[in-house]
Amino acid sequence: MTYKYDFEPVFAAWPMLVDGIVGTLKMSSLSMVMGLSLGIVFMLMRMSKHRAPRALAIGYIEMIRNTPILVQVFFVFFGMPAIGIRLSGEQAAILAMTLNCAAYAAEIVRGGVQSIRPGQIEAGRALGMHGLDIYRFIVFRPAIRAVYPALCSQFILMMLNSSLMSSVSAEELTYFAQTLDSQTFRSFEIYLTLGVIYLALSQFFSIALGMIGRVYFSYPAK
Amino acid sequence: MNGTSMSEKAIAMSGVNKWYGHLQVLKGIDLEVGRGEHIVLCGPSGSGKSTLIRCINHLEEIQQGTVTVNGTTLAQKGGNADHIRRDVGMVFQQFNLFPHLTVLQNCMLAQRRVRRTPAVEAKEKAMRHLERVHIAEQAEKYPAQLSGGQQQRVAIARALCMDPKIMLFDEPTSALDPEMVKEVLDTMVSLADDGITMICVTHEMGFARAVAHRVIFMDRGEIIESAKPDVFFSNPSHERTKAFLSQILNH
Ligand SMILES: Nc1ncnc2c1ncn2[C@@H]1O[C@H](COP(=O)(O)OP(=O)(O)OP(=O)(O)O)[C@@H](O)[C@H]1O
Numbered sequence: 001m002t003y004k005y006d007f008e009p010v011f012a013a014w015p016m017l018v019d020g021i022v023g024t025l026k027m028s029s030l031s032m033v034m035g036l037s038l039g040i041v042f043m044l045m046r047m048s049k050h051r052a053p054r055a056l057a058i059g060y061i062e063m064i065r066n067t068p069i070l071v072q073v074f075f076v077f078f079g080m081p082a083i084g085i086r087l088s089g090e091q092a093a094i095l096a097m098t099l100n101c102a103a104y105a106a107e108i109v110r111g112g113v114q115s116i117r118p119g120q121i122e123a124g125r126a127l128g129m130h131g132l133d134i135y136r137f138i139v140f141r142p143a144i145r146a147v148y149p150a151l152c153s154q155f156i157l158m159m160l161n162s163s164l165m166s167s168v169s170a171e172e173l174t175y176f177a178q179t180l181d182s183q184t185f186r187s188f189e190i191y192l193t194l195g196v197i198y199l200a201l202s203q204f205f206s207i208a209l210g211m212i213g214r215v216y217f218s219y220p221a222k
Numbered sequence: 223m224n225g226t227s228m229s230e231k232a233i234a235m236s237g238v239n240k241w242y243g244h245l246q247v248l249k250g251i252d253l254e255v256g257r258g259e260h261i262v263l264c265g266p267s268g269s270g271k272s273t274l275i276r277c278i279n280h281l282e283e284i285q286q287g288t289v290t291v292n293g294t295t296l297a298q299k300g301g302n303a304d305h306i307r308r309d310v311g312m313v314f315q316q317f318n319l320f321p322h323l324t325v326l327q328n329c330m331l332a333q334r335r336v337r338r339t340p341a342v343e344a345k346e347k348a349m350r351h352l353e354r355v356h357i358a359e360q361a362e363k364y365p366a367q368l369s370g371g372q373q374q375r376v377a378i379a380r381a382l383c384m385d386p387k388i389m390l391f392d393e394p395t396s397a398l399d400p401e402m403v404k405e406v407l408d409t410m411v412s413l414a415d416d417g418i419t420m421i422c423v424t425h426e427m428g429f430a431r432a433v434a435h436r437v438i439f440m441d442r443g444e445i446i447e448s449a450k451p452d453v454f455f456s457n458p459s460h461e462r463t464k465a466f467l468s469q470i471l472n473h
């Protein structure tokens with residue numbers, strides 16, 4: 001074929017790409033932290049001995065895990081103004097990703113909690129500790145450690161999925177790439193570059209999360 | 223009303239029945255344990271020994287009867303279980319140390335969270351009890367870095383940090399390699415010498431002879447026999463006790 005590669009316009013637009021990287025990093029990290037926190041709340045509800053919170057959590061988790069994330073963010077961005085909640089593209093993206101991440105995190109962390117031997121909880125109870133304290137100080141860290149690799153994969157998947165947030169004009173990498181494409185028509189070069197950047201971001205998250213894990217879970221295993 | 227007579231007893235169980243589904247695991251348990259008394263509880267596997275002592279600090283619910291600890295009768299649903307657990311320490315077969323905390327932190331956690339003891343004081347007390355079980359030099363290690371015997375001694379220290387008046391032991395040496403049994407039993411003997419009230423599920427008959435005021439034999443959810451150690455071992459009155467003793471003593 002006679003296509004002439006020309007990466008020049010792509011590299012020339014580097015400030016835009018940097019903005020995109022920053023946007024993607026920011027949205028993903030925020031959603032990970034908030035999603036994990038919210039996920040833990042749903043996990044606790046899911047494991048409650050009371051029926052109502054359990055049913056609520058199951059309903060939520062199933063709803064999120066069985067609908068596309070694109071539909072979820074459309075609902076947040078286009079649907080919620082109907083009930084008076086108007087969010088910017090970026091806010092809608094962070095909210096949708098947080099809600100999405102929470103459902104997956106809840107199930108992953110639940111697996112971790114279930115892997116904790118009942119004797120650990122009994123020891124806490126015998127020492128006079130309360131339900132939430134037992135979770136916070138006894139169950140939590142070993143539970144997260146048990147499922148940390150799965151949690152990290154989920155986080156990375158979510159970072160990649162953040163590219164879908166361009167469809168509500170959230171200013172992340174893919175959004176800027178599309179803008180650049182419409183200005184230069186260098187689709188081949190742009191999306192190839194974009195792919196390489198995402199690959200690098202995945203590696204970055206993988207390494208960073210691994211380091212966090214090694215610090216937080218530095219205690220020796222059995 | 224009956225406050226005076228009850229308060230002389232550390233533990234009083236009366237008419238206790240417990241079921242798991244259709245299986246009745248405790249049948250009409252009546253047991254009184256005096257202050258400072260040491261009781262060894264033995265019996266075949268599945269006879270309900272663990273269940274019985276776990277009812278005392280309400281790790282298990284009972285369906286009928288009453289459990290009174292230091293004059294406080296346990297509400298059936300365990301509403302006042304926290305109150306009772308303040309006085310009762312427990313040591314488990316599997317140690318159940320918290321793997322992500324150091325030995326010292328294991329001993330400080332409940333002091334900090336339950337008693338709200340200031341850190342300095344909690345640490346001081348933890349070190350005191352770790353010294354007492356001869357393991358203070360391992361305070362900064364994690365449970366996984368210790369031998370089974372060391373872990374069990376830490377578990378004892380952890381329970382002692384809460385100033386229990388009663389200690390429950392559920393087969394504390396059964397998970398240990400033989401060469402480590404002695405160090406744990408020695409620790410328990412020294413506790414007994416200090417006059418703490420103690421119920422110990424164990425088949426260590428040497429220990430029973432040395433410290434028990436009474437040995438109780440359980441079978442199929444019932445207390446079959448309860449006697450002073452010398453009588454229990456030399457002259458048990460029930461056939462089932464004899465059969466059981468001949469089994470474990472032949473080991
Ligand atoms: N959570 C449970 N659900 C159903 N049955 C149980 C449960 N825990 C114990 N049991 C049953 O209750 C009975 C008494 O068990 P328990 O653990 O008290 O016996 P044990 O005397 O301590 O035995 P071992 O010497 O093996 O520790 C057994 O038949 C056991 O199978």
Ligand SMILES: [Mg+2]
Pocket residue numbers: 271272273392393
């Ligand atoms: Mg048992």
